[in-house]
Amino acid sequence: AQKITQTQPGMFVQEKEAVTLDCTYDTSDQSYGLFWYKQPSSGEMIFLIYQGSYDEQNATEGRYSLNFQKARKSANLVISASQLGDSAMYFCAMREENRDDKIIFGKGTRLHILP
Amino acid sequence: AAGVIQSPRHLIKEKRETATLKCYPIPRHDTVYWYQQGPGQDPQFLISFYEKMQSDKGSIPDRFSAQQFSDYHSELNMSSLELGDSALYFCASSPRGEKKNTEAFFGQGTRLTVV
Numbered sequence: 001a002q003k004i005t006q007t008q009p010g011m012f013v014q015e016k017e018a019v020t021l022d023c024t025y026d027t028s029d030q031s032y033g034l035f036w037y038k039q040p041s042s043g044e045m046i047f048l049i050y051q052g053s054y055d056e057q058n059a060t061e062g063r064y065s066l067n068f069q070k071a072r073k074s075a076n077l078v079i080s081a082s083q084l085g086d087s088a089m090y091f092c093a094m095r096e097e098n099r100d101d102k103i104i105f106g107k108g109t110r111l112h113i114l115p
Numbered sequence: 116a117a118g119v120i121q122s123p124r125h126l127i128k129e130k131r132e133t134a135t136l137k138c139y140p141i142p143r144h145d146t147v148y149w150y151q152q153g154p155g156q157d158p159q160f161l162i163s164f165y166e167k168m169q170s171d172k173g174s175i176p177d178r179f180s181a182q183q184f185s186d187y188h189s190e191l192n193m194s195s196l197e198l199g200d201s202a203l204y205f206c207a208s209s210p211r212g213e214k215k216n217t218e219a220f221f222g223q224g225t226r227l228t229v230v
Contacts, residue, residue, distance in 0.1 A: 045221035102171050103219055105157040
């Protein structure tokens with residue numbers, strides 16, 4: 001079964017609008033971490049934001065925030081005031097602390113910001 | 116701030132040749148992960164090391180081997196290369212302890228092309 005599900009293969013958003021990228025996850029562990037990464041066309045994998053399963057507040061990093069809904073097993077990434085440079089592939093990922101250490105990725109969402 | 120360093124950035128090999136990819140983790144990060152990302156795919160976990168010992172193993176072919184050295188750098192050795200091994204290979208590093216689940220940074224990747 002897919003551990004990380006990103007249901008939006010691609011999205012087109014007008015510059016300066018806010019964007020929500022969906023991510024749901026599947027785990028029976030109580031302790032886990034959720035990550036979002038940005039991969040531009042140049043290929044590097046850029047860490048954006050992290051949310052721990054025990055964190056009560058939603059994580060924020062500049063224009064990025066993570067809308068964490070634990071009961072729904074949802075960890076959506078919100079990008080405020082989108083910019084042309086936000087055009088990239090975005091991956092949601094999870095690491096289950098009580099299992100092996102590997103980080104598991106979703107299939108990604110390709111975001112296109114329109115001028 | 117220091118990041119994860121991978122070398123080489125690009126590598127072209129012929130079928131049946133061998134390749135060695137190197138990864139230098141962020142200082143004080145003692146866990147290293149290797150991932151393979153095919154074109155248009157999400158990163159697939161290959162193998163990880165903690166304190167120079169293999170900690171987890173994913174879908175890594177028997178033709179591949181890896182190790183982590185005393186200075187925490189890691190090498191991925193790939194033998195009998197096949198066309199299907201052409202991909203972007205990422206190394207990531209992560210600390211243990213309190214910050215274990217909060218940080219996982221990726222290198223810029225090595226793009227391997229097998230011809």
